[in-house]
Amino acid sequence: MSNYVAPYIQEIEQEPYEPKEFVERLAWRTLRDKTGEDFDADALYNSFQEAIHELEGMHENYEIKVKRLENQCHDVETRHRQNISDLQRAHQTATKDFHALDAHINSVATKILHLGDQLESVNIPRARAVEAQKLMNYFAEFLSGEPLHSAIFTDPFRLHEAATVIQNLNLIAQELPSEKFSVARQRITAQYDSIECQLLEEFVSAHKMKDNSLMKEIAGILSHFKGYSQCIDAFIDQRQQIAFAKAKGEIFDCIPALCKETSDMVHEIFSTPESVMAKFVLNVYHGKLQESVQTQLADKSDSERYLKKLYDLYSKTVKLSSELSAIKMGNDSTFLSKLTKHIFHQHLENYIRVEVQFLKNKCSLILQRYYDSKNHQRKPIQYGGIHDLRRDLQRHIGGTVENYGGETFLSEEVSINLLQESKLAFRRCQLLSSSQELPANAVYILEILDGSLCKEHIDYAIELASQAIPPAEPRQEPEVFYFDVVRQCNAIFHLLEKLFIDSLVPLVISTPTHNKCLQIKKDMMLNIEVKLETGLDRSVASLLGWVKYLLSNEQRKNDFKPEADVGLISNCTPACSKVVNFIDRQIAVISESLDGKNVEIVLEELGIRLHRMIFEHLQQYQYNTIGAMVAICDVNMYRKCVKQLKVPLVITLFESLHALCNLLLVQPANIKQVCSGEQLAGIDKVMLSSFLQLRVDYKTAKIANQFK
Numbered sequence: 001m002s003n004y005v006a007p008y009i010q011e012i013e014q015e016p017y018e019p020k021e022f023v024e025r026l027a028w029r030t031l032r033d034k035t036g037e038d039f040d041a042d043a044l045y046n047s048f049q050e051a052i053h054e055l056e057g058m059h060e061n062y063e064i065k066v067k068r069l070e071n072q073c074h075d076v077e078t079r080h081r082q083n084i085s086d087l088q089r090a091h092q093t094a095t096k097d098f099h100a101l102d103a104h105i106n107s108v109a110t111k112i113l114h115l116g117d118q119l120e121s122v123n124i125p126r127a128r129a130v131e132a133q134k135l136m137n138y139f140a141e142f143l144s145g146e147p148l149h150s151a152i153f154t155d156p157f158r159l160h161e162a163a164t165v166i167q168n169l170n171l172i173a174q175e176l177p178s179e180k181f182s183v184a185r186q187r188i189t190a191q192y193d194s195i196e197c198q199l200l201e202e203f204v205s206a207h208k209m210k211d212n213s214l215m216k217e218i219a220g221i222l223s224h225f226k227g228y229s230q231c232i233d234a235f236i237d238q239r240q241q242i243a244f245a246k247a248k249g250e251i252f253d254c255i256p257a258l259c260k261e262t263s264d265m266v267h268e269i270f271s272t273p274e275s276v277m278a279k280f281v282l283n284v285y286h287g288k289l290q291e292s293v294q295t296q297l298a299d300k301s302d303s304e305r306y307l308k309k310l311y312d313l314y315s316k317t318v319k320l321s322s323e324l325s326a327i328k329m330g331n332d333s334t335f336l337s338k339l340t341k342h343i344f345h346q347h348l349e350n351y352i353r354v355e356v357q358f359l360k361n362k363c364s365l366i367l368q369r370y371y372d373s374k375n376h377q378r379k380p381i382q383y384g385g386i387h388d389l390r391r392d393l394q395r396h397i398g399g400t401v402e403n404y405g406g407e408t409f410l411s412e413e414v415s416i417n418l419l420q421e422s423k424l425a426f427r428r429c430q431l432l433s434s435s436q437e438l439p440a441n442a443v444y445i446l447e448i449l450d451g452s453l454c455k456e457h458i459d460y461a462i463e464l465a466s467q468a469i470p471p472a473e474p475r476q477e478p479e480v481f482y483f484d485v486v487r488q489c490n491a492i493f494h495l496l497e498k499l500f501i502d503s504l505v506p507l508v509i510s511t512p513t514h515n516k517c518l519q520i521k522k523d524m525m526l527n528i529e530v531k532l533e534t535g536l537d538r539s540v541a542s543l544l545g546w547v548k549y550l551l552s553n554e555q556r557k558n559d560f561k562p563e564a565d566v567g568l569i570s571n572c573t574p575a576c577s578k579v580v581n582f583i584d585r586q587i588a589v590i591s592e593s594l595d596g597k598n599v600e601i602v603l604e605e606l607g608i609r610l611h612r613m614i615f616e617h618l619q620q621y622q623y624n625t626i627g628a629m630v631a632i633c634d635v636n637m638y639r640k641c642v643k644q645l646k647v648p649l650v651i652t653l654f655e656s657l658h659a660l661c662n663l664l665l666v667q668p669a670n671i672k673q674v675c676s677g678e679q680l681a682g683i684d685k686v687m688l689s690s691f692l693q694l695r696v697d698y699k700t701a702k703i704a705n706q707f708k
Helices: 005-012 019-031 041-144 156-175 178-208 212-222 228-246 251-269 273-296 303-324 335-343 345-349 351-373 385-396 412-432 438-467 482-508 513-554 574-593 596-618 625-645 648-663 668-675 685-692 703-707
Strands: none
Touching: 019 041, 041 178, 156 178, 156 212, 178 212, 178 228, 212 228, 212 251, 228 251, 228 273, 251 273, 251 303, 273 303, 273 335, 303 335, 303 351, 303 412, 335 345, 345 351, 351 412, 351 438, 412 438, 412 482, 438 482, 438 513, 482 513, 482 574, 482 596, 513 574, 513 596, 574 596, 574 625, 596 625, 596 648, 625 648, 648 668, 648 685, 668 685
16 A cells, blocks of 8 residues: 555545545645646556555455454443343342331331330330329428428429429419418419519510520510510511611601511511510500601691691502511511501691691692782782773773773782692692592592682782773783783693693592593683683784774875875875884784793784774775875885784785785776786675775776676
8 A cells, every 4th residue: 555545534534524525635735746738648547546546455354354343343232231231130139128128127117116106105104203203292381381492492493394293283273273272372473473483574675686496485484474465566666666666767768677686586586476576566656656757747836747747658668568577477468557647647647637728728828928029919809791891981981991001910920839739738738648538538629729729829810900901991001911811821730631631630549539520620721711812802903903093093094095296105194103113013912922832822813803894994095096105105014014913814814915905006998907806706796896895986987797
């Protein structure tokens, strides 16, 4: 075999093996010293022949090795099968021996158990007899009337043994006739009480030394005594004395840790930990906690401070009960809740009366301080048709209108304060009211808010602002401050709606009271909205009344029918100029004072009424050609002015008015064509005819024939 065998083995054993690459490498090694012109096919053929021969030899060698290894594996398998067969026979033998041994052990155990029962049946009566003999000897000492001499009663280190003996003796003494054994019974009772007191003292000492194992032993002994409850009481007293003596800060901060630590001790010491823990918590609540609460709530002279303190203490107690609910204290899931209600019972019973009275006084105080800061004395507002009629007559005949220098007497800050006080009241109401009384109590607070905010403040401000609105036919330029009141009311309404949803609805949802609250809110807002709409209508009427006054007094008849040629018309009339300047100022005031839908509605109403007034005003005059041009200049100014309103309807109305004014200037022959144009196509022919009659040449040019 040639020297290529070793490389062949290495290449064939590579992973992954690629036959094509193997052939390529073989060819390369054969021809690596040859150039393209020196290619030797015979050499390559011989190389392949030699490689094939060597690979065949390798294959034969591997076949021999495989056969030899197969023979070796077969021999090993045969020996392994023989070993397994021997082990199976040995295992079967061991299993039989094991079953035999197990049966023998069971037989012996049965005999031993039977023997034990026989011994026990003999020993128990003997032990009882011995115990009874001892008790009889101890009883004889008490019966003799002489001082006790048994070591169990005289040795203080055998107190626990003495406790067991005296417990049994006390039970026996209770069954004996009192006439014959009265002395013995008295001595046993005295010794019983003495040992019980000593055990309690030892229990207290063990607690001070933090010896839980000794306390557990003593508690187990005392559990059979009448004074076992005294042991529990002593434990509770000691725990509280130590804990509260070291406590720093509020009592609510130390109680959770105290109860957790005590719970661990109780489960280690007492056999009935849940009942002991319940008694401990009861003692804490009715003791230190109740004492602290009553002390802090004793002073009710300041209702605001009292309510804040009540809310704070009650919320802390509820939180404390929630933390302690993880501790097992029996099967009563409402145990801690009942303790909390008991502590605050007298305060919760009268809570809503205190809350209502405080809220009324607080809201009245907030309002009074506000009016005092404005040096304003509240005036009685009289409502009704006769009073409203009297005020309107006074304005009509020129009575003075008091506008308070633009003061609206409506404060968002005051409203926020009233809403905040109500929000706090709702929060206290949610916590301090029972589930049955909560909806009704929430309504009480809502009614107070309605009275103080809506009636006493907003309604009053609206009435004052309504009285300050100038008359519908003013003789001097009106100052309207009513728009500021509308803006402030809108802002307050948003805050009121948020309070209603966030604070009130959660208290009354899913109850019949919910609909009642919705109706109260609806009524209060509807009442104010109606008054605001009335005031806005009167304000707009006053503004347009001044426009009417300007047009009536500033517009001259010859403005639209000049007798001579005035040259190029470039300016509007003085009346138009004053009206436009006035309307510009009012649009700015309204846009600044109102917001949202309010500004859109008011500006639209102002624009529609202004259009009607100007339309009717223009129909009062006759127009020649120059006058028509002047009128068109005026209408152009009005169009430019109303574009600030950004109301499409109003803009369209003034576009139509401008188109109508163009009819005053059109040549008679073209009137019919212009009237059928796009801008005038939708206008009634009667209106077109009435407007054309304003032309001075209406009859002479026989314009009426255009519509026949």
